[in-house]
Amino acid sequence: MEKKRKLTIAKAMSEAIALEMRTSPEVLVMGEDIAKLGGVFGNTQGLLDEFGPDRVRDTPISETAFIGTAVGMAAAGMKPVVELMFVDFFGVCMDAIYNLAAKQSYFSGGNVTCPMVLMTSVGGGYGDAGQHSQALFATFGHLPGLKVVIPSNAYDAKGMMAAAISDPNPVVFMFHKALQGMGWLGTVPRSITHVPEERYTIALDHAHIVREGRDITLVGLGHTVHLALDAAAELEGEGIEAEVIDLRSIAPLDRETIIRSVAKTGALISVDDDYHSYGVGAEILANVAEQDDLHLKAPLKRISYPDIPVPFAPEMEHAVLPNAGKIVTAARKLLKESAHV
């Protein structure tokens, strides 16, 4: 029997970065507390010891400066991996991300690329309130020139990080705090998976069908993949077979996989923990609604985070976050109504 190497996403990320650093002198890591501390979320643990302070650089609290610096390094052919500690901080440095990194290739007609990775933590659920709990997937997915990915488990995280570092384009690598595997944040056990020791890559433009089913399609990303899987397990007991899609990437979005699945199941629930309006679910639903040859048995449905700041008190926060129960209820309702049609 194959020996299992169970790793957390945090460990998988640092392992992937280390592998790239070993083979490419152009890779370096920069960010706040990523060197000595190994990253607030553990994803750069051990890198300073192995690669030293030239290639693993703690920065001042100057996101505009060091992300802009990464863009200049990338233009020069280096491959910086930079961390924006919480995605919530994008407001102090978005220009470097969306007007510089994202447009470098275009403004140079493809002559100057921007091979950089911006890794950033997303998500709430642990009481960190309105400026440290946001997902903001769509904020990034909406702006052209960025690849935007989010792994749901350690195996994917390692392969996607390797692919991200190798990609000649800026990749926003979002890791969800609830899956990160830092003890102090709790962790969905399913995100801790076997991770092969060697290097491998996972394509950044393909969604992954993590569970097949014929009755309804559940689309999730990051944390909500696990909620969808939990819901699918519960629905199974009621004879409903849900297909679960892990988007992995929201830009590019693998529209075909979603549409193919809905063509099969005839029903869709999109589940994400970003804000509702102009969010991930809107895009998923719109893509399906635009198709002219799908036979839907129920209206499309999205479960997302409501259009409110993230409240601190758990009584409020937990109530408004998506969860498996909400998915189950919604699926039941959709399929029941469809049965009446």
Added chain:
Amino acid sequence: MEKKRKLTIAKAMSEAIALEMRTSPEVLVMGEDIAKLGGVFGNTQGLLDEFGPDRVRDTPISETAFIGTAVGMAAAGMKPVVELMFVDFFGVCMDAIYNLAAKQSYFSGGNVTCPMVLMTSVGGGYGDAGQHSQALFATFGHLPGLKVVIPSNAYDAKGMMAAAISDPNPVVFMFHKALQGMGWLGTVPRSITHVPEERYTIALDHAHIVREGRDITLVGLGHTVHLALDAAAELEGEGIEAEVIDLRSIAPLDRETIIRSVAKTGALISVDDDYHSYGVGAEILANVAEQDDLHLKAPLKRISYPDIPVPFAPEMEHAVLPNAGKIVTAARKLLKESAHV
């Protein structure tokens, strides 16, 4: 016959601001080049002369500082109107907007409000390229705590600006360069309308049906309202009666007006000039797709700006912008296909 006062949006905006300033000492205006120059886009013309440099303040090129300053003034009960010259610059100051202004009410449990207006120019079409031509509606609409509005004509602009300044919440007031009425930017003539001299307000949470029709619903905002109207005029010649909705606001979004219209027409095209994915059209379509009692005669359709940076050369830029022709073609196609069903 009533005497017509034909004003541009620029003039309507400055007139509305002046009216508020006359009656409320708490209103002041701040931004780059808004005093002596009267605003790069003319919307603060004359204010410095009338109200003086204490209340009409040119700022350094320090958006983080002066928008943050506006938040603090608003907390103290003043009503600052600040300008972010181009929406494209949001990347240098978004924290002040989305983490401070937008959340001040929530973080204080409603005890501290944030009565401020952030006015900002949007849109391209005149060759200003990738960092000065973006619309970014959805970027703002996605983040809770902000009202996000965009007028399509001078009458609306005046009433919406008055409402925005009176609103106890932060209002992002987006004005489209193609409608602004600055000679040097060209202007859609229809945006120059009669504007009553006296103060009036227009609700910020209601879409406006600018043309009734029974065959298909066209939803637009700002500039694309005019494209939709042009398309509707052309479609009329073919016997197709299009209903045109001017969203006026994307946050809050008047979902009911859209759904009611589509319930009547059975077909929808959403038209906007913001980026496609996770954009305005996605939200409009998703809302309709979620309904369970609509009988659609065609798939839903969105026309938007593609997921590419705005190119400089007109041969490229004009080709990728939405226009009336694209709407007409899409409407024809949808209705033709539906006829075959």
Added chain:
Amino acid sequence: MKPLQEQKLWMYEKMVESRHFEDLIKRAYFEGKQPVFNMAKGPLPGEMHLSDGQEPCAVGVCAHLAPQDSVTATHRPHHTAIAKGVNLNAMASEIFGRANGLSGGRGGHMHLFDKAVNFCCSGIIAQGMGPAVGAAMASKLRGQQHVAVAFIGEGAANQGAFHETLNLAAVWNAPVVFVIEDNAYGISVAKRAATAIERNADRAVAYGMPGVFVPGNDPDLVFDVAGEAVARARAGEGPSLIEIETIRLEGHFMGDAEGYRPEGEKDALHARDPIKLYRARLENQDIPPADLDKIEQVAKQRVSAAFEHARQSPAPVSEDAFTTVFA
């Protein structure tokens, strides 16, 4: 500007109150988080940034402020809030996420707003500085004499907002004081690894405003320097920058093992506990220990009562999440 005896006693009282507040937080924080530390659990979920050691910054500055004056604080706000006179019961309730908290449990420990004393804070580094300039300008434009104070950490002095707001305040001659609490670290990153010069106070020349470094984490010295700066602002003479040498006696946030500190550094810090030192000084100045004990007792009692109040207060209901998003 030397503090009067009653001002000294007030500073002592507020420092003790603040420290006791943090002590009670420490106990409550780990409830439900044992045996495995999980930030999401217990009555105080989320990050928790304690201010132990930094009390002199808060009291020395806030001693000069009236409720009408404004303060914007940081992710580490408790000492500042207490010195500014934030309602202790409502603040404790807020941190416990209760319905009668400052914001009804919506904001939590990094987002404390108390309109009655014009206090607020933000968890994004340096971003509270703009609002402080705004509060100052509102006062100025209204012809009032209220001032505003923006507190930040030394790490925040490398954020763009620092530069922009100091320049804007200077150009507009805003009645504002910028106070840097230099605790030598931004999370794990030492000041010298992040800041190009030794003293941020020297950056004031870039804005043509006075910049003063206050050594020794000493309430009386802070009082002195802050007094000048506040008086200057109140007199319409413009903004000032102050950097206060202070110490962080706890980890960056609770749960921080502080492996990044050099061997022995932490122990040495404890010998410099400013409250102990200040008490010793007061005793030296012939204030009877019994008086100080009494002050201490009352302060602690007040805090304990606030915690009691918070714990007995009702939690919000889930529907509350949807209200106050808009006014």
Added chain:
Amino acid sequence: MKPLQEQKLWMYEKMVESRHFEDLIKRAYFEGKQPVFNMAKGPLPGEMHLSDGQEPCAVGVCAHLAPQDSVTATHRPHHTAIAKGVNLNAMASEIFGRANGLSGGRGGHMHLFDKAVNFCCSGIIAQGMGPAVGAAMASKLRGQQHVAVAFIGEGAANQGAFHETLNLAAVWNAPVVFVIEDNAYGISVAKRAATAIERNADRAVAYGMPGVFVPGNDPDLVFDVAGEAVARARAGEGPSLIEIETIRLEGHFMGDAEGYRPEGEKDALHARDPIKLYRARLENQDIPPADLDKIEQVAKQRVSAAFEHARQSPAPVSEDAFTTVFA
């Protein structure tokens, strides 16, 4: 560091080349925009920021740079690009939005990238500064001696990115030079209304780096000061800040009526045209006018040929809009 005669002549040539470039732009820009000025029309749509008067900044600095050295410029980039050696034909084509432009017409005048000489620019104020530090750090980490120069306007020195990048460059000892072209205005806003101190060069103390003010818009003085700074950077001694007094002979962008300037200011500026003054100096230094005429002629000819090239080049096709978004 004084320029040699050939360096002087090079500076003269590049200034003339730059000015002629702008002169031809001026003519082309108004084509199709008459009688009513409409920015969207004609062969050069969009905003157009000319560099007339600011040539000394570009040539005095770039005289010290090789193609391997990097420059990041601003929304007003033509003089800098020309002094850095950007391909003139491809640059002209780009500004005309032609398929053989630097980016095939995707970027336009505010987004000129020439990889061969490591030049780029950005239209968002001060945001090119980070990439310059990045280019410098890439060189340093690779053990190369290339330097980077970030050009900005004096208005940009009030943007947060200025502070953050100077600090970062100092902390990391990056081989970078920050150059401020002080033309006294940010669009309509005078420097003194926006900047708390008289000279941005004095802000260098906030980062422990040398800061030098260069008066007089004088190519030789710029050459001198920039030479020191570039040498310093190349020698691994770290970053520098330079502020150059210069003048903007045209409006902020074309079409700007400049009503915000005090009466008479503009006329006085023209008397200070740096190219005329430099030519007079060179003549005084016994360079035969005929030699200078010859240089001028060649430079102008080169520019005219580039414009001819651009005008005869094909426009992109609409499908090109969709390529090169990603590499």
